[in-house]
Amino acid sequence: MTRASALFLIDSSAWRWVPLLAALLLGGCSTLDYYAQLARGQLELLRARQPVEALLADPATAAALRERLALALQARRFASAALGLPDNRSYRLYADVQRPYVLWNLFATAEFSVEPELHCFPVAGCVAYRGYYRQGRARGAAALLRHQGLDTYIGGVEAYSTLGWFDDPLLNTMLAWSDERLVAVIFHELAHQQLYVADDTAFNESFASFVEYEGLRQWRAARGLAAVNAQSEQQRAQFTELVLASRERLRALYARDLPAPAMRTAKQAEFERLRRDYRTLRERQWGGVGRYDAWIEGPLNNAKLLPFGLYDRWVPAFARLFGEVGGDWPAFYRRVALLGELSPEKRSEALQALAAAGQNRSSAPAVQP
Structure with a gap:
């Protein structure tokens, strides 16, 4: 053969x-x-x-x-x-x-x-x-x-x-x-094979993103490489926050009882505000470096905002959970699986509690092993 x-x-x-x-x-x-x-x-x-x-x-x-x-x-x-x-x-x-x-x-x-x-x-x-x-x-x-x-x-x-x-x-x-991104995506996609919960994209993507981030940190440490560029991560997070804030303002706009022409005008004004906010951030905090220029200067609409937030929303919650099990991966996966078995409402509550605990470092675990 x-x-x-x-x-x-x-x-x-x-x-x-x-x-x-x-x-x-x-x-x-x-x-x-x-x-x-x-x-x-x-x-x-x-x-x-x-x-x-x-x-x-x-x-x-x-x-x-x-x-x-x-x-x-x-x-x-x-x-x-x-x-x-x-x-x-x-x-x-x-x-x-x-x-x-x-x-x-x-x-x-x-x-x-x-x-x-x-x-x-x-x-x-x-x-x-x-x-x-x-x-x-x-x-x-x-x-x-x-x-x-x-x-x-x-x-x-x-x-x-x-x-x-x-x-x-x-x-x-x-x-x-880059080497970093190639390695990270392998970790991310394998995390989806480890655990996937139907109908909860934010949960699935945040879980895989945490595995990606922590896995990449451990990979670099094992190979004696410097830590991931914190500035790049900070810029990505800041840009995501801008887009999510714009999306929430649009959500509030669409809840108003306005005639369609007025709604369209206000919608376009919001997208122009997003562009202005981005340019201000780029010039005042990023030294003029425009990582997202092509995205922001292209056509903007509601659908283009959809992917934002799905990959990051619950990362702090998973980081807290990982810390609670002392960085033990099998124990972490068992705890995450328990979260996945909860109803959507209970799961959201547990994740919110974990995220809050990660911020103040004083709350009790949200899910018991």
Whole structure:
């Protein structure tokens, strides 16, 4: 059997589940055409996978690719050995999808709302987007939604997790990142395989983000590297706060009983305020460094604000929980799993208590092991 044919036999018994699982895991609409493109995209990804170790052993592998894959494999081993994350073949495989993003997510809101149009499925629960493996299809779907009067935003996705249903590969879309970001995203995506709670995106993403941040800190310490650039993290947090404040002002605006023309004028005024606030922050505190210039100067609408806050909201709560178990990863995951079993209301209360305890360092644990 040739090497190429052997590679294509990986997980062949699982391929019969592709049409169903791709639809469930990646979000979608009610049309068979949409499900079909998800199935085709996931199947193409599965077929493109190659074992990283085989590529590293192949003299024909380009030096630059070999270097990136070697780093990723080291991070992958560290993830399971040091962070207690799932020990499987995910991110021990590589796939070149021949494009800059593996898929494109389409977000949508009503014209006068900051709440997402949700799409719900048995495995992933309700998510705030629809995924497309071809940018043209995402743009076409967005045009149809705009024709219905909705705000839309398309964001390219460089990596995603199938929550353990498949062995997720490293992608060419990931390898241009800095060492730090490549390692961090491997930790983040494996955290989704460790634990995922349906219908609670903020919980899932905040949990994975904490694992990413703490995992990266431990990775750098183990390798004798300096701590992560605090200034970069502070700027990201400050920008997120600006966007979230704008979103809350829009929420209050849309709750008012105004005629549509007046509402549109006020809406655009809020986006201009967001741009002014950003420019002020950039000039007064960042020394003119414009990390987010392209984003802020591009078209702004409700849908473009949706992703903000999902990845960070409960990170302080998870940091507090990690401290309560003395930095023991298995114990931490057990405590997080207990949180996941709570009702949405009780879970939110527990997370709020943990976050508050992290601020004053005096409260009792919110969830008992």
